[in-house]
Amino acid sequence: MRRSSAALAVLALTFWLVPSCCAVRAARAARAEWPQYESNPFVIKLDIPEQDDGTGGLIVADVNGDGLLDYLVTKPGYLAVYDHHGAKLWIEQTNIRVGGPSEGVGLPGWHGPGVQAADIDADGQTEVVFLTQDSVVHIVDGRTGREKISVRPRVPEGAKRWEHAVVANFRGQGDRDLLLQATCAEGYRYGRYVAAYALEDGALRLLWETDGYSGCAHNGARVADLDGDGRDEVAGGTIIDHDGTMLHPFDAWWHMDSMFIYDVRPDIPGLELVMLEEGHGNHVCLFNMETLIWREHYDHQEPQNAAVGEFDTHRDGLEIWCRSRYNEHQKPFVFDARGELIAHYEMDDVAPADWTSKGVEVISPIDWTGEKRQLAAAKERHTSGDVCVFDPISGRFIERFREKADRLYVADVSGDWREEIVVLSGNEMHVYHNPAPVPDAHRPRLWSQRHYRRSKMTWNYYSP
Helix, strand or coil: CCCCHHHHHHHHHHHHHHHHCCHHHHHHHHCCCCCCCCCCCEEEECCCCCCCCCCCCEEEECCCCCCCCEEEEEECCEEEEECCCCCEEEEEECCECCCCCHHHHCCCCCCCCCEEEECCCCCCCCEEEEEECCCCEEEEECCCCCEEEEECCCCCCCECCCCEEEEECCCCCCCCEEEEEECECCCCCCCCEEEEEEEECCEEEEEEEECCCCCCCCCCCEEECCCCCCCCEEECCCEECCCCCEECCCCCCCCEEEEEEECCCCCCCCCEEEEEECCCCCCEEEECCCCEEEEECCCCCCCCCEEEECCCCCCCCCEEEECCCCCCCCCCEEECCCCCEEEECCHHHHCCCCCCCCCEEEEEEECCCCCCCCEEEEEECCCCEEEEEECCCCCCEEEEEEEEECEEEEECCCCCCCCEEEEEECCEEEEECCCCCCCCCCCCCHHHCHHHHHHHHCCCCCCC
């Protein structure tokens, strides 16, 4: 039986608070007591090299148990952890598996952080989880970086190594499980191999595995509780239920560029998946665990990248903004929750005159104003450039930050429940917040949504 939206919200909050064993963190988050940074942007100096070749990224998590979000930054050979106030907690020089062009070198894809954080051993403290190039899973103490567990699960025949690790809750026991993914060793590097493990007594026990997963071509598998039963599914063109059952809501064996998980249609129980085709008509697809809901296109233009959010408050459900593929002079278009085209324009007509003609990239919906209507954040494409906040429906630029952004991450990290913009620039991190008063200071933090937390740990360039 499918659950109502209200029941899903209660379950999401319950399964966040109970398995964590961290009542202090939960209470602070619920009361919105995170402090706002005094400077804007707040700058953190990083003690790692500046090189940027498209690999590595960042996530946030409370790793030291003080109830505030800390920063985990990865680059080739480095995992660096800084607390909420910018103090270095620890840096590990390690052959960590981080992103790159997935079709050529494997997962987790461009800007893929390659790191997870959760209380995976249920000791009441946060652990940091990552893979190294030799397929070893490392589980380390979040506060100190001290290794607690290292294990090398069997690599599937046909793959070179494990390339992507995701913390999950397949058994309904909290974030105690792990999903590993690998691409095929030869040819185009599709991530068809996935295996689920349970962490028990310091060892990984295989729950299920398959070589038939169909996910995105450019980024790793993502997990979410799609049906609201308190257990995660593996999302993709092929959906894998928590017990390893393969579901095929429609024929999706085509090249998929991007994947997003949201409650796009509140009138339909559970969460939906948005996927973008490359080729085969260049469609935008909306589906869930049971069926294809709609599949539409705009003049068969390739959507390539997207942002999904509450961009038009006069319409039911969420809107889907698609960037378009054009290497220059992008032509975005927008569908509503029922697949109707509601807007299209040319980026050249709305961007500042000195904005790059290549448009925008790494586009994320953002709760920036505190109003119901969301905006989108992005950076200049194909350059370490400026950052903007814009209205996806009209394309109008609302904010512009002069930057040299290598990475862009949007998350609720400080102050009220609104989201901040986190920029990696060389060996500095810059955190921007909206200084205007928030209209509703009592709104729950976005981290109470399980699918929000999952997406902020498994993002990459194509699927922020």
